[in-house]
Amino acid sequence: MDDTRQKQEDGKIDGLLEPAVASRSPTDAGKKGYPAFGLSTKLLLLTLLFVMLCEILIFVPSISKFRSDWLVRKLELAEVAALIYTNASDDLKDKAIERELLARLNVQTLGLRNKGERRLLAMVDMPGTIMRDDNVQTMSPLEQIAAAFDTLLFGKGRTIRVVGQTKDNQGLVEMVLEETGLRADMIRFSINILLLSLVISVVTAGMVYLSLRALLVRPILGLLDNMARFTSNPEDTRSVIRPSQRRDEIGMIELQLGEMEAILAKTLHKQKRLADLGLAVSKINHDLRNIIASAQLFSDRLAMLDDPTVQRVVPKLMGTLDRAVDYSQAVMSYGKAQEAPPDKRLLKLFQLGEEMRDLLDLSESSRLTYSNHIPQDLEVYADPGQLFRVLMNLCRNSVDVMQASKEEAVICRLDLYAHIENDNTIIEISDTGPGVPEMARANLFRPFQGSLRQGGTGLGLAIAEEIVRAHGGSIRLLDRSPGAHFEIRLPRS
Incomplete structure (x- = not known):
């Protein structure tokens, strides 16, 4: 049913786009049937x-x-x-x-x-x-x-x-x-x-006409032809205009047009890659939901066993699978460029911090130390699932970055803090990792551009920022060292 609905929505979008594309056909723009009463006349x-x-x-x-x-x-x-x-x-x-x-x-x-x-x-x-x-x-x-x-x-x-x-x-x-x-x-x-x-008029007009045609009209027609070729295939870098050596206004236009076409071609190439990536994620997500559903069936069967270890582990396993289902659905929501409106409740923030400890896979042999400094009586007004995703994304990023270091002497510590300030709840996530590179700061919360580690997509921070904004709050990187320090500011009501 989801696939059918998605195809229907895609069909509606295609139907809306086709007239607009048809009205601006590149082949029509590229025809040399210039108006008879043109600029030269x-x-x-x-x-x-x-x-x-x-x-x-x-x-x-x-x-x-x-x-x-x-x-x-x-x-x-x-x-x-x-x-x-x-x-x-x-x-x-x-x-x-x-x-x-x-x-x-x-x-x-x-x-x-x-x-x-x-x-x-x-x-x-x-x-x-x-x-x-x-x-x-x-x-x-x-x-x-x-x-x-x-x-x-x-x-x-x-x-x-x-x-x-x-x-x-x-x-x-x-x-x-x-x-x-x-x-x-x-x-x-x-x-x-x-x-x-x-x-005198005919001679002067002829001389002016020939001069202006050589200096203005012909270069403008060349710019028009180039724009038509670029419009027909904007991803082809060969259609980007090569500026001439002119030092006048036409040369400036050629230079600016060349830069604009180069940026646009690069952007379209990047957008195409992102679109292909989104399609691949959607396909993987579709199959992943089926696999998670099968894992939920197996966990239900495990819950029937009387083994104490099984009884202790199965609830956490089922909670993790439920969150995986929510995450899978969230990926599709992000692909539609919108998150579900937050269903806010009063939450014990300390309890969310403790659930982080169980899901970060911090074994006794791990060099990473996790400390939850959140007061046990501190309450926050937020969507439990969405706030958990925000904390999980930030904590997981810190853990992955710190565990990448193989040096035994390097201190790896992750700390959670929270306090009330005026009418806001302030949550801080701090680590002792290498910090956020300067190149990543400009695009920190932009998808596929603000990754903190090599090979990352940057979706975690983008999703976290979108969720916090939906709650009416803000998220920012604090200018502290060492490590990375994020501050989440949420309204109390």
């Missing part, structure tokens, strides 16, 4: 966007300067033409020459202002209505930018008046012209700027 588009934004910021002052320079050149030509026309003889100043002058300058009127006097040199028959006035020398940069975009948007067919200083700063040149020609030149300039910006 985003970098390319962002580079194009940012370069175009920069070109727009450059275009705004450029187009305003183009308009201002265009008007200044027009004013300079108008000034030269005005001076020539003014100094010409009267027979050259006729309507035909005036119209030719205006046509060559492409203006509607041309005039000079000097010392408050305005002199109109030439004018077409029907000039347009003036829509705005510009003085190119007095306009601020913001006014020039606003005027440039005003011309681009509304300059077609519009007439404006433009005024500028003469070269000698003695007067002003004034002209009235239609903005259509200016607007056409500004549009051509804008188109040229746009084409140049596109070329």
Whole structure:
């Protein structure tokens, strides 16, 4: 029945795990069908966007300067033409020459202002209505930018008046012209700027794209491929990434990823060994329970004999077998990562210490001395079976370590102490052995890692610590010498 129940529980766990594993298939992660709109494409588009934004910021002052320079050149030509026309003889100043002058300058009127006097040199028959006035020398940069975009948007067919200083700063040149020609030149300039910006953007984006792909994207894809290979077989140390010689952030990521994968592979290898060990323990435990059950039957038959020696030994044998059954069940409980809740009773702690003496196999020829210093009237509130297991594990460890020494002169002594301190019962187990090695102290109460002797599993201390915590107490190794000294602190209620 236990085997059937265990298989059912395993099946439920497998059923819960399968969807999660299927959703993260390593083969799917390892496929090279990377997204079309990936990091490389985003970098390319962002580079194009940012370069175009920069070109727009450059275009705004450029187009305003183009308009201002265009008007200044027009004013300079108008000034030269005005001076020539003014100094010409009267027979050259006729309507035909005036119209030719205006046509060559492409203006509607041309005039000079000097010392408050305005002199109109030439004018077409029907000039347009003036829509705005510009003085190119007095306009601020913001006014020039606003005027440039005003011309681009509304300059077609519009007439404006433009005024500028003469070269000698003695007067002003004034002209009235239609903005259509200016607007056409500004549009051509804008188109040229746009084409140049596109070329610069494409070239810059291509260079940035290739550089970033070589420096970032390709190494990142390599990291992704490595993680996919490692995920498919994390126990294979050959799939651990080999860091390159890069000294930048990518090199740091490779180094950290390599260390993480190496630790994970080692941990998984260790966990697999522990899982195999747990399976072996479960199998041994299953058969051991059957053997113990047979031994209990034989002990029951021995109890029927009238031999005094048999009658004295059989109760202890039966008690030992009962504890063996409990220990066997406890191994299965530990494999399920949980202990049964403690069934606390008031116990005579001295009596538990005396039972230790019978089970530690301390014959008269043994060099080990066992002393029970627990007061006979001291009571403790705990689960009798679980507390016995804690004491048995600690005492058995001490006995095994001390009996490993073959030197006759070495003192081997195991002492049990107990006293009341505030609301706690303090139990101390002390020996005169070699003590706990420094390497074992860090993992003292961790299963399969905190063994005190070579070949041990460290389960005894781990089980003891779990039981004491379940009682609301604590267990620790005291910093004393010589030997090992453990303190168990249990609440009195």
